[in-house]
Amino acid sequence: MAVSGFEGFEKRLELNFSHDDPAIGIGFRQLDFQSLEKVLHAVQCTVVSALGNQYFDSYVLSESSLFVYPTKIIIKTCGTTQLLKSIPPLLHHAASMDLNICACRYTRGKFIFPEEQPYPHTSFEEEIVYLEENLPENLCCRKASVMPSKLSSHSWHVFSACDQSKMVMHKSPYDDQLYTLEVCMTGLDKVLARKFFRCPNSGKTGDSVGKEMSESSRVCDINPNALICEFAFDTCGYSMNGIDGDRYSTIHVTPEDGFSYASFECVASIYDDIVEVLNKAVQVFRPATLSVATTCTNREVWMLVAKAIEPLGMKLRSCTMDDISDVGSVVFQVFTSR
Numbered sequence: 132m133a134v135s136g137f138e139g140f141e142k143r144l145e146l147n148f149s150h151d152d153p154a155i156g157i158g159f160r161q162l163d164f165q166s167l168e169k170v171l172h173a174v175q176c177t178v179v180s181a182l183g184n185q186y187f188d189s190y191v192l193s194e195s196s197l198f199v200y201p202t203k204i205i206i207k208t209c210g211t212t213q214l215l216k217s218i219p220p221l222l223h224h225a226a227s228m229d230l231n232i233c234a235c236r237y238t239r240g241k242f243i244f245p246e247e248q249p250y251p252h253t254s255f256e257e258e259i260v261y262l263e264e265n266l267p268e269n270l271c272c273r274k275a276s277v278m279p280s281k282l283s284s285h286s287w288h289v290f291s292a293c294d295q296s297k298m299v300m301h302k303s304p305y306d307d308q309l310y311t312l313e314v315c316m317t318g319l320d321k322v323l324a325r326k327f328f329r330c331p332n333s334g335k336t337g338d339s340v341g342k343e344m345s346e347s348s349r350v351c352d353i354n355p356n357a358l359i360c361e362f363a364f365d366t367c368g369y370s371m372n373g374i375d376g377d378r379y380s381t382i383h384v385t386p387e388d389g390f391s392y393a394s395f396e397c398v399a400s401i402y403d404d405i406v407e408v409l410n411k412a413v414q415v416f417r418p419a420t421l422s423v424a425t426t427c428t429n430r431e432v433w434m435l436v437a438k439a440i441e442p443l444g445m446k447l448r449s450c451t452m453d454d455i456s457d458v459g460s461v462v463f464q465v466f467t468s469r
């Protein structure tokens with residue numbers, strides 16, 4: 132852990148690939164576990180738990196999560212990990228499987244302890260330089276932006292790059308129905324945060340205590356249809372991945388007072404009741420401040436966010452929108468308790 136405290140705000144990288152053969156089969160999922168571990172070694176984290184289904188594999192990491200689909204990788208890491216260092220080895224493995232990268236998206240909030248971040252995460256400018264230098268030239272449609280809010284503690288950093296010709300070819304109408312919500316919560320309710328501390332010397336494993344935490348915190352009620360894979364850290368901290376068909380959800384908790392933080396991320400469809408899901412997820416933590424970044428093609432979905440959060444006694448303080456080339460829009464909203 133850094134000297135000042137644990138950096139909860141995650142860095143998130145999503146890489147999309149295409150393949151000349153539409154019947155690509157398991158694609159990236161054929162990568163063996165040892166090679167995945169080597170990629171994670173470059174990032175400075177390890178796998179603590181795993182769960183998969185017919186659509187994708189999910190891994191809970193010592194610092195957050197990894198999702199591997201046939202043509203998509205999502206990797207999210209917190210603390211002082213060097214997430215972007217996963218790009219060169221991932222591109223190397225992709226090439227060996229005849230997978231061509233067609234889009235890259237990197238997002239993160241504003242770090243609580245920016246001075247503790249190692250290269251290439253010392254600043255957003257440094258991160259952009261690293262991305263520019265390590266992505267192939269075919270991803271020529273590039274954009275970087277910092278989306279501000281009225282709170283100096285919250286801003287959203289977005290870098291996207293895509294090969295526009297390939298994206299048009301590989302996008303399906305189903306992709307347009309989906310959107311991603313990335314929720315970052317700070318100032319967690321202290322009583323609720325206690326649920327993510329372990330009893331000392333219980334002799335139980337991180338998996339079994341994690342299961343108890345999922346139940347006592349009611350994380351398991353957020354999506355009762357999801358299969359959950361979780362882990363409780365020693366002496367505190369919790370991570371979980373939920374898998375429901377081809378969609379994931381993930382929660383990570385840093386419960387320590389002074390720098391408490393929790394994140395909730397999920398992929399939803401325009402046909403889901405996202406208001407209920409989001410409302411339940413935020414109630415697990417009752418934070419003082421939260422931000423929601425909605426990445427979508429259909430701008431209307433972001434309006435549902437306030438419908439879920441305002442009934443919990445929180446007020447929308449700011450809302451910023453930006454367009455990104457491969458998916459459509461990002462809407463960044465910040466709420467604080469009234």
Ligand SMILES: C[S@+](CC[C@H](N)C(=O)[O-])C[C@H]1O[C@@H](n2cnc3c(N)ncnc32)[C@H](O)[C@@H]1O
Nearest residue numbers: 137139193194209364367368383384385386392
């Ligand atoms: C990995 S988890 C969840 C990460 C998530 N991004 C967050 O901050 O909410 C981080 C929490 O676990 C605790 N922790 C305990 N042992 C850890 C370890 N070996 N690696 C990472 N975190 C650990 C940290 O102090 C922190 O409270």
